[in-house]
Amino acid sequence: MFVDRVKIYAKAGDGGKGCVSFRREKFVPKGGPDGGNGGDGGDVILRVDPHTSHLSDLLYQPRLLAARGEHGRGKNQYGRSAPPLRVKVPPGTEVRRLPEGGFVADLVTPGSEFVLCKGGRGGRGNAVFRSSTHQAPREFDPGAPGEEGDFELELKTVADLGLVGFPNAGKSTLLTRISRARPKVGAYPFTTLHPVVGAMEFEDWGKLTIADIPGLVEGAHRNVGLGHGFLRHIERCRALVILLDMAGSEGRDPRSDYAALLKELELHNPRILHKPRLVVANKMDLPGAAEHLRRFRRKFRIKPFLISAEKGEGLAELKQALRAAVGAPPAPGFTHEHSALPSSTKNRI
Ligand SMILES: Nc1nc2c(ncn2[C@@H]2O[C@H](COP(=O)(O)OP(=O)(O)OP(=O)(O)O)[C@@H](O)[C@H]2O)c(=O)[nH]1
Ligand SMILES: [Mg+2]
Known part of the structure; x- marks a missing residue:
């Protein structure tokens, strides 16, 4: 347990x-x-x-x-x-x-x-x-x-990056592709029941850790789904990765998913929204994804990273962008707020 x-x-x-x-x-x-x-x-x-x-x-x-x-x-x-x-x-x-x-x-x-x-x-x-x-x-x-x-x-898990998204968005699939962690992947919601931290390795021996947390749903702050208590595991992350099912493969609209995720993050702890965040559109291999993407971009005026975690497309670029995100200068796909790391405290050892 x-x-x-x-x-x-x-x-x-x-x-x-x-x-x-x-x-x-x-x-x-x-x-x-x-x-x-x-x-x-x-x-x-x-x-x-x-x-x-x-x-x-x-x-x-x-x-x-x-x-x-x-x-x-x-x-x-x-x-x-x-x-x-x-x-x-x-x-x-x-x-x-x-x-x-x-x-x-x-x-x-x-x-x-x-x-x-x-x-x-x-x-x-x-x-x-x-x-x-x-x-x-x-x-x-x-x-x-x-x-x-x-x-x-x-x-409060210590990881460089936190992976946030609706259930079945493909968070765990992405983690298995870019790190050595092997969380369970399933075509049903709430496959992941607790945070899993994976380490991404780069050719120059650099290493970044990324935490896959259980799926968030609208109303999580009212304890819908698994609740939002798990969000404490991304409080320390230096940047967030917001993963969207851009194909809307479960009949949802990625635009409302994105709005709902931001809302839940804010209700949990408004400081989380001060971290840099990278918006990633997953499942771009499915039909309908391009159309959803067009509407998404028109509404939010951000350019998400386009990937297919399952097919392994767009992951090399994503890895570099994740690194840049943690390192410093904002990469494309980033919103502009910059991170407020947890204030230093006396007994922080
Ligand atoms: N077509 C397609 N399917 C994908 C892609 N990424 C993930 N999937 C499928 O989506 C389903 C859910 O994937 P998971 O990785 O378990 O999703 P999750 O976000 O970790 O879900 P929870 O742990 O339940 O929150 C699985 O059946 C995957 O095979 C993708 O890029 N394309
Ligand atoms: Mg999962």
């Missing part, structure tokens, strides 16, 4: 107690205090793992409890500190604190680690409290409690 949003409870380990003890040994009168310190509690750490792509594991294991530190013991024995609890999360995981929803961290860079809850410090044993005027201390620290809290983790 694909899960991109979970609630978890995390608790770092408490520090171990300091020990109160006195050296008792034959022939050693007044041996003095020898209670050791407690060990530190384990941290709860989120580790960004490039090989993880969803948060399903946390749905089944939502309580992250790190071990406590060992208590100190007599004979100046320190307690052992507990190891941290490391939990893998996919790149693009946003962490918020519940219930108020305050931002905690945005975990993007593969391999980086974020301490979600810090383990408590171990308490001091009575040996530490000894001084020249205080030779038999009975003080000790109990060890600090580990941090804890409820959090919400939300995955």
